[in-house]
Amino acid sequence: MKAIVYERTGDPSVLQVVDRPVPEPGRGEVLVRVAVSGVNPTDVKSRRRGPMPADWQIPGQDGAGVIESVGEGVDQELIGERVWIWEAAWQRPWGTTAEYTVVPVRHAVRLGDASFDLGACLGIPFLTAHRCLTAGEFMPDSLHAGGLTDHTVLVQGGAGAVGNAAIQLARWGEATVIATVSSAEKAQLAAAAGASFVINYREQDVVEEVRKIAPDGVHTIVEVAPATNAAVDVQVLHHGGAVSVYADDDGPEVTLPVRSLMTPNARWQFVLVYTEPKAAKGQALVDVGAAAAQGGIRVGEDAGLPLHHHPLSAAAAAHQAVENSVVGKVLISASGQ
Numbered sequence: 578m579k580a581i582v583y584e585r586t587g588d589p590s591v592l593q594v595v596d597r598p599v600p601e602p603g604r605g606e607v608l609v610r611v612a613v614s615g616v617n618p619t620d621v622k623s624r625r626r627g628p629m630p631a632d633w634q635i636p637g638q639d640g641a642g643v644i645e646s647v648g649e650g651v652d653q654e655l656i657g658e659r660v661w662i663w664e665a666a667w668q669r670p671w672g673t674t675a676e677y678t679v680v681p682v683r684h685a686v687r688l689g690d691a692s693f694d695l696g697a698c699l700g701i702p703f704l705t706a707h708r709c710l711t712a713g714e715f716m717p718d719s720l721h722a723g724g725l726t727d728h729t730v731l732v733q734g735g736a737g738a739v740g741n742a743a744i745q746l747a748r749w750g751e752a753t754v755i756a757t758v759s760s761a762e763k764a765q766l767a768a769a770a771g772a773s774f775v776i777n778y779r780e781q782d783v784v785e786e787v788r789k790i791a792p793d794g795v796h797t798i799v800e801v802a803p804a805t806n807a808a809v810d811v812q813v814l815h816h817g818g819a820v821s822v823y824a825d826d827d828g829p830e831v832t833l834p835v836r837s838l839m840t841p842n843a844r845w846q847f848v849l850v851y852t853e854p855k856a857a858k859g860q861a862l863v864d865v866g867a868a869a870a871q872g873g874i875r876v877g878e879d880a881g882l883p884l885h886h887h888p889l890s891a892a893a894a895a896h897q898a899v900e901n902s903v904v905g906k907v908l909i910s911a912s913g914q
Contacts, residue, residue, distance in 0.1 A: 580635050580675035581892040581909075586627045589893035589900070592636070600671060600679045602648035607655060607682050609662060611911035614673040615639035615697035616895050617738070623666070624896065631670040636892075638664050640673030640911070641688060641696025651682050660685040661696030661869075663704060663862070667851050673697075674892055676912050686862055691869050694884060698738075698876050698906050699865055705823050705850045706742035706799065707861035710750075712846040713819030715796040718857075720864045722871060725750030729791045731813060732756045734801035735767035735775065738906055739823055741882045742874075743799040744770040746865075749873030755790055757783055763904065770881030787813040794818055794841075804828035811837050819844040882906050 578599050583591040602608045614637045624636055640662040644655050665680050666672035688696045710716055710730065717724055730747045734740045735756025747754045748771035756772035758764045764775045776786045787795065794815035800806060803820070805827045810820045811834060822831075822845065833845065850858070868874045876882045883905030887895040895907050 578676040579889055581637075581889065582633050582635055583624060584633050586625055586629070588625070589896040591624065592893045592896065594890055594892075597675070599677050602646055602651070602679045604649040605651060605681055606648040606679050607644045607651060607685050608646045608677060608679050609640070609642045609660060609685055610645045610677055611640050611642040611662075611673050611675060612693040613641050613697040614909040614911050615700065616899050616907040616909060617701045618899060619701060620666075620672075621896055621899050629670070630668050634666065634670050635672040635675050635678070636666060636896075637673035637675075637678075637909070638666050639697055639700030640665060640678065641693040642912070644685060645677070647682070655682070658685075659688040659693075659696075661688045661699050662686075663700035664851065674889070674909055674911065676889070686866055689870055692876075694908060695869060695874065695876050697908055698882070699869060699874070701850055702738040702742040702906075703746065703865045703868075703874065704858065704861045705739050705848060706746050707865055708848045708850060708853050708857060709739075709743055709799040709821035709823055709846075710746055710797060711857065711860070712821050712844075712848065713797045714817040714842075714844060715815070716819070719860045720746055720750050721867065722749055722873060723751045725752035728752040728797070729795045729815075730754050731787060731795040731798045732767075732772070733798060733806050733810075734758070735770065735772055736763035736881070736904055737801060738882065740799065740801060741766070741770045741880070744772050744881070745874050746868060748773075749868050749871075753790070755787055755795065766881040766883075766904070768881070769879055783809050784812045791815070797821060799823070802827040803831040807831050807833055811843075814841060814843050816841040817843070819846055821846045821848050823848040876906065884908055886910055
């Protein structure tokens with residue numbers, strides 16, 4: 578099989594196309610013929626600084642394809658099942674940027690009739706967004722259609738992959754969703770994702786605009802840039818509200834006003850999908866799968882998430898596109914399916 582492998586960390590040039598034997602699934606595992614692999618910022622960070630669980634690594638946490646064989650202890654009826662894959666390369670060398678991958682059976686979730694492109698977009702972004710939307714005092718432990726009625730959610734950075742996922746999941750739950758963006762073009766994407774209101778933070782006062790929409794504040798904030806946005810977040814939170822922080826691209830430290838957050842009993846929740854509580858992740862898999870099956874999740878330009886396709890041989894270009902902060906989702910076509 579063709580696979581993308583790196584044997585040392587570094588820039589995209591360390592990614593090499595190699596021939597490898599098709600792996601055999603072990604006990605509790607399935608072999609998936611990968612159709613599409615999703616590229617996330619976490620894949621880029623891992624490639625740059627590791628660690629590698631072996632002396633080689635196939636990158637790619639997310640993907641979609643068809644189960645071709647199963648290991649001992651796995652139901653044979655799963656063979657031929659269309660699935661989406663999550664955390665394929667977490668502490669394992671077998672990622673999704675290859676024609677085949679092996680994963681524990683739990684990491685291959687039924688996709689049904691949804692497209693492989695959609696399946697390859699579900700893992701890291703949507704599981705992260707689910708955790709952000711279920712960690713607050715006012716928020717439910719699980720999401721379902723109509724489950725967030727009477728909730729107001731602020732998504733800081735509504736044109737990013739996680740921001741897009743948070744908008745879509747929150748709107749599936751019928752929440753009022755406010756999204757912030759940095760340009761008119763990104764405003765169109767956030768609106769296409771389903772945001773009820775879009776604020777251009779370069780041209781508008783975010784606090785003033787949010788308070789017009791939600792005078793009592795927002796119940797949850799999905800936060801991409803805490804070091805930059807902390808002062809705004811403090812001013813727009815509802816009593817008992819939560820800020821769910823899933824990235825630190827604007828700086829590794831954040832300063833918070835203690836008394837201003839104590840008085841409303843506010844919560845700051847830090848989110849890393851790989852290490853989130855098992856029960857929460859298990860529920861996220863159920864809910865995200867349900868949202869996809871019910872049409873609550875879409876991908877593509879008309880869903881606010883432009884798709885950028887690359888062949889397997891251009892994996893380095895795909896990684897570079899993510900490093901260049903291309904707007905939308907980068908996908909790698911791993912096979913002809």
